Amino acid sequence: GENVEQHPSTLSVQEGDSAVIKCTYSDSASNYFPWYKQELGKRPQLIIDIRSNVGEKKDQRIAVTLNKTAKHFSLHITETQPEDSAVYFCAALGGADGLTFGKGTHLIIQP
Amino acid sequence: KAGVTQTPRYLIKTRGQQVTLSCSPISGHRSVSWYQQTPGQGLQFLFEYFSETQRNKGNFPGRFSGRQFSNSRSEMNVSTLELGDSALYLCASSFRGGDTEAFFGQGTRLTVV
Numbered sequence: 001g002e003n004v005e006q007h008p009s010t011l012s013v014q015e016g017d018s019a020v021i022k023c024t025y026s027d028s029a030s031n032y033f034p035w036y037k038q039e040l041g042k043r044p045q046l047i048i049d050i051r052s053n054v055g056e057k058k059d060q061r062i063a064v065t066l067n068k069t070a071k072h073f074s075l076h077i078t079e080t081q082p083e084d085s086a087v088y089f090c091a092a093l094g095g096a097d098g099l100t101f102g103k104g105t106h107l108i109i110q111p
Numbered sequence: 112k113a114g115v116t117q118t119p120r121y122l123i124k125t126r127g128q129q130v131t132l133s134c135s136p137i138s139g140h141r142s143v144s145w146y147q148q149t150p151g152q153g154l155q156f157l158f159e160y161f162s163e164t165q166r167n168k169g170n171f172p173g174r175f176s177g178r179q180f181s182n183s184r185s186e187m188n189v190s191t192l193e194l195g196d197s198a199l200y201l202c203a204s205s206f207r208g209g210d211t212e213a214f215f216g217q218g219t220r221l222t223v224v
Binding site for chain 1: 115144146152153154155156158159167169170201209210212213214215216217218
């Protein structure tokens with residue numbers, strides 16, 4: 001089945017700086033890659049997603065890039081703000097396994 | 112429109128007991144997926160139901176089962192509970208599963224003692 005690795009597990013950045021979270025996947029048939037944000041005590045919420053026929057997608061301060069050849073995708077957050085502090089999960093959809101999630105990145109925005 | 116609703120929010124059970132969790136999806140959504148969330152393992156896929164049929168299944172023992180009703184509401188059952196089953200159980204609904212956006216419920220926090 002699909003296996004998704006996510007790095008780093010914790011990321012601390014200064015407010016206003018950029019943050020990058022990286023994920024790799026194993027199943028070359030995977031074709032959908034969503035990113036979820038989970039604030040403390042709350043449910044995960046989709047923040048951006050990308051399909052395998054696209055290399056990059058942007059939504060205001062958030063962007064995701066996908067390299068199908070290398071089987072990795074990344075989340076980029078620019079001009080970070082305190083409300084960006086949360087746990088971020090990447091996921092990949094492939095085969096019959098449903099969505100396979102990475103183990104999460106705890107993003108800390110330092111004032 | 113109403114979001115995904117999970118009941119109960121919290122449960123405490125004893126080892127060996129069984130438990131049933133409920134998930135009401137967003138109106139019009141036919142796919143419901145279940146996930147187990149633990150600090151060490153993150154979010155792990157349990158199974159997906161679509162139109163009352165199990166469509167996908169993760170790598171969990173047979174003690175974990177589920178079903179979906181004609182109104183798309185879904186239940187998850189765990190029999191012979193073990194201490195390691197303590198976790199947050201999340202369900203997510205989407206229009207048709209696959210690459211359509213999944214909306215999560217607040218989860219049910221299960222503690223096995």
